[in-house]
């Protein structure tokens with residue numbers, strides 16, 4: 001089983017939004033482990049009609065056993081959501097993961113805060129990718145400047161950028177992902193591209209339909 005962790009010391013940057021949308025897009029053999037005592041992902045799943053993805057709250061102490069059990073149960077991907085702190089949950093999740101994603105809004109406030117996350121990543125000797133989230137329309141210069149700041153911290157920038165879109169906020173209260181609420185929308189396109197890239201990073205098999213899909217931009 002492959003594992004992707006969402007971590008960021010800053011609150012409200014999109015960790016849970018990315019976690020639930022990735023888990024929905026990745027399909028029914030995905031488990032989402034919520035390490036955040038706020039249990040946002042669990043609350044999202046309580047509103048959900050569908051049985052999948054499996055969503056479960058775990059303390060960081062139980063994560064290793066939870067991942068082992070999920071692998072034995074036949075899940076092929078675990079997505080881990082973490083609280084907004086460079087604390088034990090984020091560190092344990094990052095160490096357990098094959099891929100670490102750090103959502104970050106391309107704003108100076110968020111970029112200043114990213115240094116703490118970068119320190120945690122560096123001290124653990126882990127490779128992490130920053131995913132720019134909720135980027136305003138256009139914002140080319142802002143994104144270029146943000147990329148330079150991120151690369152200065154030693155982290156890389158993921159090739160998929162998620163824009164500020166109402167579809168993400170609208171899907172949340174009904175316990176759905178954007179690929180379910182607006183499957184042909186731009187947000188769904190972004191999440192599908194992010195999932196495809198995550199699968200490539202984790203060397204997971206992608207359904208042939210997705211592999212054949214031409215890369216598209218959703219700006």
Ligand SMILES: Nc1ncnc2c1ncn2[C@@H]1O[C@H](COP(=O)(O)OP(=O)(O)OP(=O)(O)O)[C@@H](O)[C@H]1O
Nearest residue numbers: 011012013014015016017084134163164165168169
């Ligand atoms: N790309 C986006 N476009 C529009 N709204 C977004 C986007 N990403 C996240 N949001 C909204 O921003 C808010 C914060 O997102 P989210 O809860 O995912 O952040 P978080 O990092 O998990 O926060 P916390 O650290 O408190 O757990 C939510 O209302 C969410 O709907």
Ligand SMILES: [Mg+2]
Nearest residue numbers: 015016036040
């Ligand atoms: Mg959250």
